Amino acid sequence: MKFYSVPVVEREESGRYTVLRYRWPGPVEPGQFVMARAAGCPATLDPFLARPFSFYDYDGEWASLLFEVRGRGTALLDAARKIEVSAPLGRGFRVEPSSERAVLLGGGVGVAPLKILGRRLEELGVSHDVFVGFADGATAAAASDFPGAGVATMDGSVGTHGTVLDAVPDLGSYATVYACGPNPMLAAVKRAVGEGELCQLSVEERMGCGNGSCNGCVVPVLGGGYVRSCVEGPVFSAEALAW
Numbered sequence: 001m002k003f004y005s006v007p008v009v010e011r012e013e014s015g016r017y018t019v020l021r022y023r024w025p026g027p028v029e030p031g032q033f034v035m036a037r038a039a040g041c042p043a044t045l046d047p048f049l050a051r052p053f054s055f056y057d058y059d060g061e062w063a064s065l066l067f068e069v070r071g072r073g074t075a076l077l078d079a080a081r082k083i084e085v086s087a088p089l090g091r092g093f094r095v096e097p098s099s100e101r102a103v104l105l106g107g108g109v110g111v112a113p114l115k116i117l118g119r120r121l122e123e124l125g126v127s128h129d130v131f132v133g134f135a136d137g138a139t140a141a142a143a144s145d146f147p148g149a150g151v152a153t154m155d156g157s158v159g160t161h162g163t164v165l166d167a168v169p170d171l172g173s174y175a176t177v178y179a180c181g182p183n184p185m186l187a188a189v190k191r192a193v194g195e196g197e198l199c200q201l202s203v204e205e206r207m208g209c210g211n212g213s214c215n216g217c218v219v220p221v222l223g224g225g226y227v228r229s230c231v232e233g234p235v236f237s238a239e240a241l242a243w
């Protein structure tokens with residue numbers, strides 16, 4: 001897998017999350033991801049593996065990542081002035097022009113791919129609503145980057161008290177549902193989606209290689225067996241997943 005070294009041009013905080021911007025030639029499809037690590041890691045082998053992140057936004061010149069510091073890999077990335085990225089990876093959201101309304105649902109850092117997805121839907125003239133759910137007020141600060149979005153927090157400090165699904169008045173009124181977040185949230189979205197609605201889910205499996213060679217990221221599929229979420233995903237049709 002080829003990594004490109006890119007300077008971080010801008011770093012900003014979005015509540016408890018970090019947004020990094022860097023120049024990137026593209027193309028990028030909404031829902032595709034990048035394997036990223038702080039520059040210098042191959043020499044130090046710390047950490048040994050790059051980490052997967054959704055493209056948060058891409059305007060044809062500038063790419064950005066939105067992430068939460070969880071462990072060693074993200075802590076180093078948060079402090080990096082130069083990062084190494086391999087991208088674009090995986091299969092993103094399937095988006096087509098449509099006169100029917102779509103809904104975008106994000107949970108926690110799973111809101112990341114909704115920004116670039118919303119941009120694409122705008123370009124295609126697809127009207128859509130966005131709902132984002134967070135644990136608390138500190139993480140919900142990231143909602144400010146989604147003007148007009150419905151917000152839910154688990155502690156009730158901002159918006160609707162509950163999950164992102166609690167904030168959606170009528171899920172059945174949308175023809176297409178796009179969602180990204182922790183797998184239990186995605187499973188709940190799949191259960192809540194009505195017949196006739198198209199539903200695409202971006203799964204958050206842990207990844208080792210990001211290029212299909214380690215089988216560390218598999219998800220169970222209907223009919224039996226597993227597929228690799230880094231190559232066949234991370235976006236899957238909800239009905240294909242055996243959840």
Ligand SMILES: Cc1cc2nc3c(=O)[nH]c(=O)nc-3n(C[C@H](O)[C@H](O)[C@H](O)COP(=O)(O)OP(=O)(O)OC[C@H]3O[C@@H](n4cnc5c(N)ncnc54)[C@H](O)[C@@H]3O)c2cc1C
Pocket residue numbers: 033047051052053054055066067068069070071072073074075109110112113203204205206207234
């Ligand atoms: C396709 C894809 C897109 C992603 N996009 C984003 C994004 O846009 N922004 C973002 O902040 N994160 C995203 N993630 C999750 C991100 O990759 C992990 O948070 C990151 O790898 C943690 O690395 P670390 O070294 O800091 O933590 P580690 O030390 O590796 O782990 C710290 C803690 O985080 C948990 N963790 C690690 N990876 C995951 C994971 N994939 N899912 C759930 N829990 C995990 C571990 O179980 C552990 O408890 C994405 C994951 C995938 C698969």
Ligand code: FES
Pocket residue numbers: 206207208209210211212213214215216217218228229230231
């Ligand atoms: S992360 Fe290695 S096969 Fe998917």
